[in-house]
Amino acid sequence: MARKPQDAPMQQSLKALLGLRALVLQGGVEPGKRLSEIALSERLNVSRTPLRAALQRLEQEHLVELIPSGGYAVRRFTHQEAVDSIELRGTLEGVAARFAAERGVVPARLKAAWSIVHALDETLDSNPDSFDFSRYEQLNEDFHETLADLSGSDVIRREIARVTSLPFASPSAFTNTHVNVPGFLKTLTIAQSQHRAIISAIEMREGARAEALAREHARLARQTLDFVMEEKPDLRTRVPALTLLAV
Amino acid sequence: MARKPQDAPMQQSLKALLGLRALVLQGGVEPGKRLSEIALSERLNVSRTPLRAALQRLEQEHLVELIPSGGYAVRRFTHQEAVDSIELRGTLEGVAARFAAERGVVPARLKAAWSIVHALDETLDSNPDSFDFSRYEQLNEDFHETLADLSGSDVIRREIARVTSLPFASPSAFTNTHVNVPGFLKTLTIAQSQHRAIISAIEMREGARAEALAREHARLARQTLDFVMEEKPDLRTRVPALTLLAV
DNA sequence: ATTAAACATATTGTATACAATTTGTCAATC
């Protein structure tokens, strides 16, 4: 679900924004070190002006921060900040679920949500050896985007989008952990049961339950984060969401 | 509580940001109309470069929006967006209160919070005719800022700051309504009882209660918003928070 | 009279030049 219009003005600005964000997320630049504007503009083939616009925007996303002496640096996040960001996402998705339940959603959109849930079921019902990871990840992202939409509130939708722009707060942050951790598929099964329960609660107009479920669903991500950080610290370099986390 | 360092880079940028924000909030420019960069830069005595930085920042605050054909315009908000923003603030302050209760706060900070509550008591105990409105407003802002601090989470603190930058979502959005609406002091009394209850719940480590109270506290603002919009639409021009709201 | 097209004007988006700070280096002094 790419968004071309509105989100970014023109060609060069967009190029700078996407390029810089990708560079930061892929760990292409050292956290803490000052980002040289001239070096970056040459690397991304844009002028300093659109580059600075991109830097300012990434500052709002908390991916880079202002340095007291001037300029920007890639942020390094603490474990606690990651935990709080996940809790924040859960809170916002909880509000989205409650709004959807309380205010109601048209049948067509509910049906669309169910179809995503059923598609997720299929990926998990298949032979574990032939589990289609990338399809699960895409469907999971679709589910969370749909949940934000079901809220019917642009305010909530926008805030969720902002918070999930942080890699470790994204709903798909740890879905690919299963590639490295045997038995992680179980976690996905639990997550899927929560997906189902959330949509079910929305359908039955059970606002409080929908909210509590969405919150708990996010805490599954926290659980995985804690596990990886404590038990498998070597994975930090292989799970993209964790490259920005300090030891 | 002005924040000079870190928040904005240099002199001209800061001047442009503060000047433009004030201009928009005071209704100095017509919502919907395109903001002319040259006109604004002359009006604020800054160059186009820092002005555009300010525009981009206000876009993140949702105060202005990109126009498809290019440039920015002052946003006009719907009643529903205001309602959702208030609910969002309540949700975030709820998380802050719960974090404070669950994770605990050092006695000194709790004591400081209580002293604000007691100071608020004093303003309300005084003779209604000599009610010191501006002092109440300042203390109320202090309370909400302290609540965000008590969370102990920079993530939450930052998000609250962002959301409350919208005038109608600010904790003090409607405190001056009492000047125009007789009997509104009663609402402030109710609000104050909630202030007390929130800090009390935090002190007793009652996380769920603290969260519920903070949410309900924000809904008092929604109540006032609805009242003003439905019963006293003429106040729209006199309550600063409402100048950006569409009829 | 109304619509459409072509042109002129104005405004944004981008690139770059300039000035003020900051950062790094080297030498002199304690």
Next chain:
DNA sequence: GATTGACAAATTGTATACAATATGTTTAAT
């Protein structure tokens, strides 16, 4: 040898020039 000072290089923050695009007006055609 370490530390402080001055100086040089580099980098940011700001201003402005330029190009591409949008807007408004006039003119021509139906």
